[in-house]
Amino acid sequence: MLLAHAGQMEKLRFGVIGFGGMAEALAQRLQQFDDATVVAAADTNPDRKVAADALHATFYTDYEQMLRQEELDAVVIGTPCGLHLEPTLAAAQAGLHIFLEKPMEISVERCDRMNRAAQEAGVKLMVGQVLRLFPLFQKSLDILASGEIGKPRAIAATRFGYAPIFHSGWRVKKELAGGMLLETNVHELDYMRAVMGEPKQVYARTLNLLGKMEYEDVAYLVIEFQNGGIGDLEASLSAAVGEYRVHIICEGGAIAHGGFGGTLRWARFGEEPQVVTVEEAQQQYPDPYTRELRSFVDWVLHDQPPLFTGWDGRQAVAMCEAAYLSHERGVPVAVP
Numbered sequence: 001m002l003l004a005h006a007g008q009m010e011k012l013r014f015g016v017i018g019f020g021g022m023a024e025a026l027a028q029r030l031q032q033f034d035d036a037t038v039v040a041a042a043d044t045n046p047d048r049k050v051a052a053d054a055l056h057a058t059f060y061t062d063y064e065q066m067l068r069q070e071e072l073d074a075v076v077i078g079t080p081c082g083l084h085l086e087p088t089l090a091a092a093q094a095g096l097h098i099f100l101e102k103p104m105e106i107s108v109e110r111c112d113r114m115n116r117a118a119q120e121a122g123v124k125l126m127v128g129q130v131l132r133l134f135p136l137f138q139k140s141l142d143i144l145a146s147g148e149i150g151k152p153r154a155i156a157a158t159r160f161g162y163a164p165i166f167h168s169g170w171r172v173k174k175e176l177a178g179g180m181l182l183e184t185n186v187h188e189l190d191y192m193r194a195v196m197g198e199p200k201q202v203y204a205r206t207l208n209l210l211g212k213m214e215y216e217d218v219a220y221l222v223i224e225f226q227n228g229g230i231g232d233l234e235a236s237l238s239a240a241v242g243e244y245r246v247h248i249i250c251e252g253g254a255i256a257h258g259g260f261g262g263t264l265r266w267a268r269f270g271e272e273p274q275v276v277t278v279e280e281a282q283q284q285y286p287d288p289y290t291r292e293l294r295s296f297v298d299w300v301l302h303d304q305p306p307l308f309t310g311w312d313g314r315q316a317v318a319m320c321e322a323a324y325l326s327h328e329r330g331v332p333v334a335v336p
């Protein structure tokens with residue numbers, strides 16, 4: 001419906017559902033675009049009106065009222081993960097394109113309903129699997145795409161830290177946050193999939209060490225990919241000493257990087273590693289959140305191929321779901 005008159009459209013009009021910290025950061029970026037604007041925001045917490053006022057967006061405490069009253073083309077959904085389904089179905093029914101924060105939802109069944117609703121309504125749905133776009137991650141994907149070190153065969157990602165933000169509010173609850181793998185490591189799992197291709201099965205062991213959340217705070221996963229490659233994820237929100245690192249082993253060389261900081265080193269067998277600092281990579285790859293939103297707007301307005309879609313969001317959730325089932329059953333589980 002929208003694309004039919006996209007040629008005359010001056011700006012893509014966004015409404016935001018769940019106007020918390022992340023959605024506000026996204027809305028601030030959208031307000032900088034020439035071809036997009038945030039006209040309204042809805043949050044059940046009335047205190048969020050102040051933030052909406054700062055962006056000159058009309059504030060609602062009921063998103064359904066916003067969908068009825070505002071003339072919108074698209075929504076950004078930034079509610080807690082377990083509250084992504086209902087607003088997505090409502091937005092699709094209203095014929096609006098949908099940008100969803102990660103993780104897509106707390107189960108594959110719910111993700112499939114959302115993708116189906118978007119498809120049936122003929123609207124575009126993107127899940128912001130933004131980690132791939134962070135400078136050192138993007139650099140690694142570009143090195144792989146250049147073919148200089150051959151095909152990736154194994155990937156290991158470690159994300160250890162201590163995160164008291166998870167000890168209160170909605171992040172404590174399994175039905176809202178899904179779990180540590182969903183709320184946090186869905187990022188690393190999506191990146192591992194961007195490197196290795198579609199996953200086949202997962203073996204996982206998890207612990208709830210501190211008991212602060214209704215779910216795991218330590219998880220170790222071994223992933224088998226459809227191309228025969230292997231992946232290893234080690235994650236914790238209860239590690240008093242933190243560390244972030246990624247290692248990708250390829251047929252002709254390897255890449256190692258520090259994730260959000262430090263350096264990326266890469267080499268072919270027998271050669272000295274080339275080193276890229278995060279500062280250098282930032283010059284090449286600007287703000288990842290702006291890039292994902294730019295891709296969404298260009299997809300909606302100009303049908304340009306998106307950086308990622310609802311399928312990517314669904315597959316990352318599917319890897320988490322397989323991991324949780326594997327932990328329960330004590331055996332590897334096929335990715336649904």
Ligand SMILES: NC(=O)c1ccc[n+]([C@@H]2O[C@H](COP(=O)([O-])OP(=O)(O)OC[C@H]3O[C@@H](n4cnc5c(N)ncnc54)[C@H](O)[C@@H]3O)[C@@H](O)[C@H]2O)c1
Binds near residue numbers: 081083128183
């Ligand atoms: N991509 C990233 O780097 C990144 C970073 C942080 C958070 N996130 C994701 O963003 C989402 C939100 O996280 P956050 O940190 O912004 O949390 P937040 O608590 O700051 O925001 C969530 C907001 O949703 C509102 N809300 C809850 N139920 C609602 C409802 N039914 N209708 C309307 N509003 C409702 C809350 O009042 C709150 O303002 C999560 O899915 C999280 O995983 C992504």
